[in-house]
Amino acid sequence: MKTLIAQAAEPSLWSPEWLPLLPKRLVENLLEHFNAPGWLVSIGGIAAGAATVLAVFMTAFALLSLIERKTLARAQNRIGPNRAGPFGILQPVADGIKMLTKEDIVPAKAEKLLHLLAPILIVIPAIMALGVLPYGREWTPVPLELGLLFFFALGALTEVSVFIAGWASGSKFPMLGAMRAISQMVSYELPLVLSAIAVIMVSGTLSLPEIVAHQGGYHLGFLPAWHILTPWGLVGGLVFFIASIGEANRCPFDLPEGESEIVAGHMTEYSGFKYALFFMGEYLGLFAISGLGVTLFLGGWQAPFPGLGFVPSWIWFFAKLAAVIFLFLWIRATFPRLRMDQLMRFGWLALIPMSLLTIPAAGIWTLLHRAGHGLIAWVVTIALLVVPFVIMTVLFNRGLARSNRTYRFAES
Amino acid sequence: MTALLILSPLIMLAALGAVWKARPVHAGLLLALTLSLAGMLYIALGAEFLGLVQFMVYVGAVAVLIVFALLITRPRDEIEEIARRPKSVGPGLLCTLPLLATLLYTVDRTLPEAPPGTADLPVRRIGELLFTTHAPAVLAVAILLTAVMLGAALFAREPSKKP
Amino acid sequence: MNPLAVLLTLSSVLFALGLFAVLTRRNTILVLVGIELMLNAANLNFIGFWRYGPPDPQLTGPMFVLFGIAIAAAEAAVGLAIILMVFRHTRSTDLNASNSLHG
Amino acid sequence: MKPPTQNGPKPKSAKPGKWVVPGLGLLQGLAVTGKNMLQSFYKKERMTTVPYPEQRAPISPNYRNIPFLCYDDDPEAGLRCTACKICEKSCPPECIYIVMDRDENGKALKRPKVFDIDASVCMGCGLCAEVCPFDSIYMDGQFELATDDRFEGLQLHLHDLAKSAEYHLQLRPKEASEVLARRKADAEKKAAKAAAKAKADAEKKAKAEAEQTAKTEDPPKEEGGSE
Numbered sequence: 023m024k025t026l027i028a029q030a031a032e033p034s035l036w037s038p039e040w041l042p043l044l045p046k047r048l049v050e051n052l053l054e055h056f057n058a059p060g061w062l063v064s065i066g067g068i069a070a071g072a073a074t075v076l077a078v079f080m081t082a083f084a085l086l087s088l089i090e091r092k093t094l095a096r097a098q099n100r101i102g103p104n105r106a107g108p109f110g111i112l113q114p115v116a117d118g119i120k121m122l123t124k125e126d127i128v129p130a131k132a133e134k135l136l137h138l139l140a141p142i143l144i145v146i147p148a149i150m151a152l153g154v155l156p157y158g159r160e161w162t163p164v165p166l167e168l169g170l171l172f173f174f175a176l177g178a179l180t181e182v183s184v185f186i187a188g189w190a191s192g193s194k195f196p197m198l199g200a201m202r203a204i205s206q207m208v209s210y211e212l213p214l215v216l217s218a219i220a221v222i223m224v225s226g227t228l229s230l231p232e233i234v235a236h237q238g239g240y241h242l243g244f245l246p247a248w249h250i251l252t253p254w255g256l257v258g259g260l261v262f263f264i265a266s267i268g269e270a271n272r273c274p275f276d277l278p279e280g281e282s283e284i285v286a287g288h289m290t291e292y293s294g295f296k297y298a299l300f301f302m303g304e305y306l307g308l309f310a311i312s313g314l315g316v317t318l319f320l321g322g323w324q325a326p327f328p329g330l331g332f333v334p335s336w337i338w339f340f341a342k343l344a345a346v347i348f349l350f351l352w353i354r355a356t357f358p359r360l361r362m363d364q365l366m367r368f369g370w371l372a373l374i375p376m377s378l379l380t381i382p383a384a385g386i387w388t389l390l391h392r393a394g395h396g397l398i399a400w401v402v403t404i405a406l407l408v409v410p411f412v413i414m415t416v417l418f419n420r421g422l423a424r425s426n427r428t429y430r431f432a433e434s
Numbered sequence: 435m436t437a438l439l440i441l442s443p444l445i446m447l448a449a450l451g452a453v454w455k456a457r458p459v460h461a462g463l464l465l466a467l468t469l470s471l472a473g474m475l476y477i478a479l480g481a482e483f484l485g486l487v488q489f490m491v492y493v494g495a496v497a498v499l500i501v502f503a504l505l506i507t508r509p510r511d512e513i514e515e516i517a518r519r520p521k522s523v524g525p526g527l528l529c530t531l532p533l534l535a536t537l538l539y540t541v542d543r544t545l546p547e548a549p550p551g552t553a554d555l556p557v558r559r560i561g562e563l564l565f566t567t568h569a570p571a572v573l574a575v576a577i578l579l580t581a582v583m584l585g586a587a588l589f590a591r592e593p594s595k596k597p
Numbered sequence: 598m599n600p601l602a603v604l605l606t607l608s609s610v611l612f613a614l615g616l617f618a619v620l621t622r623r624n625t626i627l628v629l630v631g632i633e634l635m636l637n638a639a640n641l642n643f644i645g646f647w648r649y650g651p652p653d654p655q656l657t658g659p660m661f662v663l664f665g666i667a668i669a670a671a672e673a674a675v676g677l678a679i680i681l682m683v684f685r686h687t688r689s690t691d692l693n694a695s696n697s698l699h700g
Numbered sequence: 701m702k703p704p705t706q707n708g709p710k711p712k713s714a715k716p717g718k719w720v721v722p723g724l725g726l727l728q729g730l731a732v733t734g735k736n737m738l739q740s741f742y743k744k745e746r747m748t749t750v751p752y753p754e755q756r757a758p759i760s761p762n763y764r765n766i767p768f769l770c771y772d773d774d775p776e777a778g779l780r781c782t783a784c785k786i787c788e789k790s791c792p793p794e795c796i797y798i799v800m801d802r803d804e805n806g807k808a809l810k811r812p813k814v815f816d817i818d819a820s821v822c823m824g825c826g827l828c829a830e831v832c833p834f835d836s837i838y839m840d841g842q843f844e845l846a847t848d849d850r851f852e853g854l855q856l857h858l859h860d861l862a863k864s865a866e867y868h869l870q871l872r873p874k875e876a877s878e879v880l881a882r883r884k885a886d887a888e889k890k891a892a893k894a895a896a897k898a899k900a901d902a903e904k905k906a907k908a909e910a911e912q913t914a915k916t917e918d919p920p921k922e923e924g925g926s927e
Contacts, residue, residue: 178494453618526621537609582671589678
């Protein structure tokens with residue numbers, strides 16, 4: 023046992039940078055100590071790494087369900103849940119118990135097996151997506167060479183599981199809700215992928231840790247080289263962020279399961295823990311997609327200022343993640359829900375052209391930088407992005423001026 | 435190799451289900467399952483890029499599209515399907531079995547001792563190849579896809595009701 | 598057990614199942630399912646020969662699979678659009694019902 | 701008849717010179733909620749809600765729910781209600797039930813023996829409070845009426861209904877003070893009248909006695925002449 027403690031006393035094991043990897047290395051040390059076979063050690067390590075990621079994001083999910091309600095409350099000048107535990111800390115526990123004790127109703131006409139399978143199929147891709155993101159300089163649970171493509175492949179899986187959830191409930195309304203949700207997710211995945219392509223083109227790789235490494239360094243001493251701070255990155259980041267709201271079915275685009283819409287969309291016939299699984303899937307999907315946004319545009323675990331080497335890198339990732347998710351909540355507290363046709367028109371006529379615009383802008387940006395003319399690159403890309411926006415505003419205003427509203431009065 | 439032996443029977447079963455299942459939506463979902471298992475097989479064989487593209491394009495788009503079409507047309511003919519099955523199975527088998535026999539025969543006869551082959555698929559290499567040697571093909575496919583998108587949108591659009 | 602043999606039998610079985618589906622299914626959309634199966638069997642062949650064949654710097658196998666996937670997606674989209682048009686016209690997706698040329 | 705399509709008023713944003721930049725409106729919306737979010741932490745008047753059971757927001761004086769009977773000082777004796785049953789007759793859903801108190805030999809005592817109000821029927825219209833001539837029944841502001849028994853629990857009896865005048869004063873300061881002032885004035889007037897009457901009686905009695913004493917002195921003198 024003593025050698026284990028000596029091993030565990032390695033300075034680097036307890037250093038804050040390696041803290042998230044502590045369980046994984048402890049399990050590996052333990053297995054090696056009991057000289058387990060090689061493959062068992064690696065499996066144990068992977069399991070421990072996965073367990074840490076899961077533990078981190080389960081607590082984050084519990085906290086987010088509380089923080090969301092408190093932030094929405096604060097925006098509406100009220101306090102938000104503060105009954106369960108001090109400041110409402112135990113509210114997620116209360117919700118969890120409520121969900122567990124609720125009776126699990128399966129409608130008669132439902133396909134029993136698929137009805138059970140759907141919530142599982144929604145949570146699995148969300149959790150798998152969390153495994154790919156680079157959280158810290160040393161902490162990337164699964165450093166995939168095709169991390170980004172893996173991410174969008176999982177996005178495709180959620181659509182099939184949403185369909186199964188809607189169709190397996192048997193009745194018409196969940197099916198309609200599912201069709202709406204799928205058409206929204208499909209049409210919002212396009213700008214998501216297109217704006218990510220701009221990032222791939224600039225950083226030249228599909229692997230997420232390398233994209234974050236590419237965003238290291240500081241221009242002019244203090245300006246971090248994040249993609250969001252470049253003109254094409256700003257537009258791409260905004261499009262990515264708005265598309266991720268659509269992809270996660272969050273507030274302005276939460277038509278499928280909005281309260282005033284078709285009951286709860288594809289989740290109508292679920293109750294009890296299956297319903298909680300849907301929520302877990304939605305929140306983990308929210309974490310995953312905003313984590314990807316942080317990695318692609320906000321420079322993952324890169325520190326904002328040069329002098330902050332002592333702070334462990336994963337702190338920056340989670341700080342940025344918290345900021346992005348606060349923005350989600352803020353937007354949820356502010357904007358009304360879009361109608362289905364407005365939602366689709368906005369997706370196709372506004373987001374996709376803007377994301378298509380970022381790709382040539384990013385191309386020109388890299389070429390000019392490679393040719394050494396940094397300043398010209400800024401000017402050209404800004405011009406390339408701002409001019410179409412101005413043109414669109416002019417057309418928008420002229421259209422607005424010309425549009426005479428036609429009123430149809432009810433026949434008396 | 436072991437992954438191959440696990441996945442192949444699964445794919446065969448899922449494909450059989452997709453073909454034989456009376457209820458159309460079940461067949462569609464089983465098709466999605468076959469496609470995702472095939473994607474996993476590609477990844478097991480070392481072609482991750484193709485496996486993930488298969489997931490994204492086939493499972494994400496084509497399978498969902500097929501199942502959507504099934505939803506819209508909502509066929510309820512699984513009863514006649516079973517009723518008329520004996521009549522259509524005979525000729526169907528009559529055509530496919532000889533084809534299967536010849537395929538398996540050719541597989542068995544022409545198979546040299548397979549060298550280990552390369553197990554990795556460098557994505558950067560694919561990118562270079564796509565835009566150098568196969569550049570015209572990529573442009574052609576791009577034009578084709580846009581044409582298909584517009585065509586499909588025009589086809590499926592409701593005839594606009596004159597106000 | 599030669600892995601290439603396993604792959605090729607798998608793809609040929611898939612192809613046969615696809616053809617069987619195309620021949621016996623009455624619902625046009627499920628005929629499309631059969632076509633997708635056949636295309637997938639072809640892709641599988643390419644990957645099998647690329648993986649267990651001689652090393653190929655030109656990566657012709659994967660290239661073919663990429664274009665195959667793109668074409669299959671396009672084909673599925675157009676096929677379904679046509680099916681929807683026919684369905685709107687004849688209110689049924691039964692393959693045998695749409696055998697009249699007029700109207 | 702084709703519905704008249706009429707060019708509506710030009711949208712404000714479309715007037716020339718006023719540019720509408722798409723996306724600016726969104727930021728203004730975010731600014732509003734952001735301001736709310738920030739100020740709710742340090743500005744008191746931002747917080748409109750009150751943690752209910754611990755603190756209670758004051759209810760407005762003209763809120764009315766279920767009536768109550770007012771008594772001056774003693775719940776039994778000081779009860780203003782004289783069981784005149786006017787409120788019982790005037791109650792639209794007839795949810796008031798009064799039985800007059802009678803002493804042992806059946807003489808009506810001006811007091812209710814039984815005064816029941818069915819809270820589940822009472823719709824809080826306030827007619828009983830308007831018609832009551834004896835300022836006895838008023839509308840209460842008490843809304844926590846939840847009981848676990850849906851029949852007997854909602855029957856409010858005399859002891860539930862009787863509440864002190866101070867409660868009334870605290871519930872509706874302005875109205876209660878007027879009633880009290882009026883009652884005090886009536887009481888004084890009555891007392892004054894009673895006092896005046898008492899004085900008058902006293903005088904009459906005194907006069908009567910005086911005459912009687914005078915009569916007892918006169919009759920022996922004129923006794924012979926008057927027969």
